[in-house]
Amino acid sequence: MINQSPKHPTDKRGRRMDELARRMLISEDEAFYEFFEEFCPRIEAFFRSRGMPRLDAEILAPECVMKIISLLKKGKYEFRREGGFQAWTFMVARRQLSDWWKTHRPTDPIDGIEETLSLEDSLFPSPPQFESLAPDEITQAVREAVAQLSPDDQEIIRLRHLEFELSYDEIGSRLGITAAAAKVRCSRARKRLEKKLEDHPSISPLISRPR
Amino acid sequence: MNRNETKWPNNYPDDNEETSPSPPWLIHCLRLAADYTRFTADAAPPTTEAFRERCRNAAEAALTLEKLRAARERVIGFPPLSLAGFITELASMAKASLNPALAWFGIAELPSRSTDNATDLARLAMNIGLSFRETFAHLRIEFASQSGSEPIYSLLARGATNDADGVSVEDCEEILSRVESKFTAQQWKELRRIEDEVRAVYESVEEYNDGLFGGAN
Numbered sequence: 001m002i003n004q005s006p007k008h009p010t011d012k013r014g015r016r017m018d019e020l021a022r023r024m025l026i027s028e029d030e031a032f033y034e035f036f037e038e039f040c041p042r043i044e045a046f047f048r049s050r051g052m053p054r055l056d057a058e059i060l061a062p063e064c065v066m067k068i069i070s071l072l073k074k075g076k077y078e079f080r081r082e083g084g085f086q087a088w089t090f091m092v093a094r095r096q097l098s099d100w101w102k103t104h105r106p107t108d109p110i111d112g113i114e115e116t117l118s119l120e121d122s123l124f125p126s127p128p129q130f131e132s133l134a135p136d137e138i139t140q141a142v143r144e145a146v147a148q149l150s151p152d153d154q155e156i157i158r159l160r161h162l163e164f165e166l167s168y169d170e171i172g173s174r175l176g177i178t179a180a181a182a183k184v185r186c187s188r189a190r191k192r193l194e195k196k197l198e199d200h201p202s203i204s205p206l207i208s209r210p211r
Numbered sequence: 212m213n214r215n216e217t218k219w220p221n222n223y224p225d226d227n228e229e230t231s232p233s234p235p236w237l238i239h240c241l242r243l244a245a246d247y248t249r250f251t252a253d254a255a256p257p258t259t260e261a262f263r264e265r266c267r268n269a270a271e272a273a274l275t276l277e278k279l280r281a282a283r284e285r286v287i288g289f290p291p292l293s294l295a296g297f298i299t300e301l302a303s304m305a306k307a308s309l310n311p312a313l314a315w316f317g318i319a320e321l322p323s324r325s326t327d328n329a330t331d332l333a334r335l336a337m338n339i340g341l342s343f344r345e346t347f348a349h350l351r352i353e354f355a356s357q358s359g360s361e362p363i364y365s366l367l368a369r370g371a372t373n374d375a376d377g378v379s380v381e382d383c384e385e386i387l388s389r390v391e392s393k394f395t396a397q398q399w400k401e402l403r404r405i406e407d408e409v410r411a412v413y414e415s416v417e418e419y420n421d422g423l424f425g426g427a428n
Contacts, residue, residue: 013251013253014251027277027281029274032270032273032274032277033267033270033274035270035273036266036267036269036270036273037255037266037270038255040258040262040266040269041255041256041257041258041262041266042249042250042251042255042256043250044256044258044262045249045250045256046246046249046250049246049249050246058259058261058262058265059265061262061266062265062266062268062269063269065266065269065273066269066272066273066315069273070338073277073280086250086251087247090246090247090250090251093250094246127235127236127239129236130236130239130240135243135246135247136247136251138240138243138244138247139243139244139247139248141240142240142241142244143244157241161241161242161245162241162244162245162248163245165245187231187233190233190237191231191233193237194233194234194237197237197240203240206236207234207236
């Protein structure tokens with residue numbers, strides 16, 4: 001994933017999704033089936049990856065797709081830029097997940113981690129200033145910034161945050177280091193990534209730096 | 212990696228004195244990038260057969276609703292029918308089976324008395340594109356008919372102020388108000404209950420969709 005070309009790898013797919021959305025708008029029957037086939041599994045997997053039980057995810061994913069279709073038909077999406085439709089779809093799904101978490105907030109700490117009481121916040125910090133950036137734009141900025149890191153930094157960012165989201169124990173096992181060492185390396189890699197992103201033209205205007 | 216669906220996503224703040232917490236915006240960007248990359252991967256994730264079946268049913272329901280919406284847009288004026296009656300008419304116009312849509316909303320079959328299942332029917336009506344006002348007017352018609360005090364359908368048929376466009380919802384509401392003025396307290400109470408059910412349906416979606424279903428009055 002990290003070693004892919006800085007150009008967004010899903011351009012072709014993005015265009016295909018734009019076309020699918022246009023076919024939905026003219027009520028092409030086959031487009032409805034393709035639409036569900038395309039988005040339901042992805043939304044279901046996204047919901048589960050963020051803590052929703054499988055049973056709920058399998059019920060809510062098709063409902064989310066129904067909602068997306070309804071919003072599309074009501075003109076809530078405008079085809080302003082190529083490949084933008086799947087980014088918009090993702091944000092609708094993300095919002096539905098956020099709404100689900102509001103009614104399924106954990107009341108007890110899990111594994112003794114105090115921060116689980118604010119798990120919903122940690123899942124969706126969504127700093128307000130970042131609302132203006134589409135997810136594909138943020139993803140592209142992260143890719144470009146990560147690509148500028150050293151291979152070691154890239155690897156640990158990938159293991160901890162991007163492809164795998166492993167625990168420090170798991171990272172330590174993979175790299176042959178202790179969990180504590182993995183944590184330190186990751187923290188330092190994040191610090192370096194932070195600086196790269198602060199200088200990224202998409203991200204820079206959105207964050208205020210201490211004087 | 213085996214993504215355990217019950218595993219909580221890792222929370223990233225560090226508690227080691229050698230590390231320092233990252234700013235929330237960075238964690239937000241990393242998490243969003245991870246989620247979005249998986250979401251847009253070329254290969255769709257594997258699913259169960261039960262889930263695929265559910266998705267197919269949803270696709271059929273969506274298609275049926277689309278046809279019903281298109282049929283509704285061809286209707287002139289406000290047909291003075293019960294809600295179930297109107298939906299049946301739309302299905303006939305659209306040459307579509309109602310079954311996929313009914314199944315999606317958990318309706319085994321259209322009830323002979325729409326008012327007995329106002330919530331589910333209102334959800335269906337809303338998804339066909341009826342406003343709150345229209346949906347409730349259809350239910351009021353049926354309720355008035357059930358009350359038996361006045362021949363409501365005859366009154367409505369005679370009530371069109373503009374023959375070219377048939378009965379308007381305003382005409383209908385005026386006639387209904389006259390009929391309802393003779394209701395007993397118990398009938399009023401029942402009618403208000405139905406109204407509250409329908410309003411709850413429209414308001415719950417209103418909140419979620421930022422006014423998408425703008426017909427809620």
